[in-house]
Amino acid sequence: MKCMYCGCEDSKVIDSRSTDDGKSIRRRRECTACGRRFTTFETIETISFLVIKRDGTRQLYDRSKVKNGILRACEKRPISMAQIDRVVDDIEKALFNSLDEEITSQKIGDLVMEQLKELDEVAYIRFAAVYRQFKDSATFFEEMSKIFNTGNVKGKKKR
Numbered sequence: 049m050k051c052m053y054c055g056c057e058d059s060k061v062i063d064s065r066s067t068d069d070g071k072s073i074r075r076r077r078e079c080t081a082c083g084r085r086f087t088t089f090e091t092i093e094t095i096s097f098l099v100i101k102r103d104g105t106r107q108l109y110d111r112s113k114v115k116n117g118i119l120r121a122c123e124k125r126p127i128s129m130a131q132i133d134r135v136v137d138d139i140e141k142a143l144f145n146s147l148d149e150e151i152t153s154q155k156i157g158d159l160v161m162e163q164l165k166e167l168d169e170v171a172y173i174r175f176a177a178v179y180r181q182f183k184d185s186a187t188f189f190e191e192m193s194k195i196f197n198t199g200n201v202k203g204k205k206k207r
Contacts, residue, residue, distance in 0.1 A: 049077060049088055056081035097143070098150045106150065114139060118160060121175035125168050135163045 049059050054080050063076040072091040078084070098106045115136050122132060139159045143151055157179045164172040173192065182188045 051079035051082060052086050053082065053084045054079060059086075061160040097148060099156065100150055100152045102153060109143070109151070111136060111140065114156065114160065117148065117178075118164070119173075121164060121171040121178075122168065123174075125171055127168055127171065131167065135160075135167060138163060 050057050051059055057174075058080045059077040060080060061075050062078050062085065065074050067089070068073055072089050075090060077086055077088060077089045097109050099109050100106055115132065118132055118135060124149070141155070142159055143156065161172060161176055161179065164175050175192050176182075177188065180187070182191070182193065
């Protein structure tokens with residue numbers, strides 16, 4: 049790390065602490081040439097990627113869009129913001145670990161549905177109704193029967 053006072057490229061770390069949000073590290077450094085101290089922050093560099101929409105257009109990934117969709121599905125449900133943030137974090141982790149530069153909105157929607165299915169059945173159905181664009185009650189009932197037939201309903205056994 050280059051000293052901001054004398055330009056020397058050699059310094060030693062005196063103290064390292066995680067920031068309050070836990071997403072970066074604050075390092076206190078001392079220049080070996082001039083002895084002056086300075087602070088640096090180290091963060092993980094995230095790779096941005098494009099989302100390919102259903103109509104073929106591309107746009108930068110936006111965490112807030114995923115979170116807002118989940119928030120709408122979870123409205124008036126006993127789900128905390130911490131749980132929602134955890135779901136969004138898990139989805140992002142899967143997306144970033146794929147190392148793809150372009151990801152379809154369908155893949156993101158499938159990841160959201162997978163997470164919501166484990167979290168809350170009502171939120172899952174709400175999200176699925178919008179995401180799958182149910183045309184009629186038959187397709188809605190078909191999606192509901194998938195939940196009941198797989199035994200994923202809390203407190204219910206597989207039929």
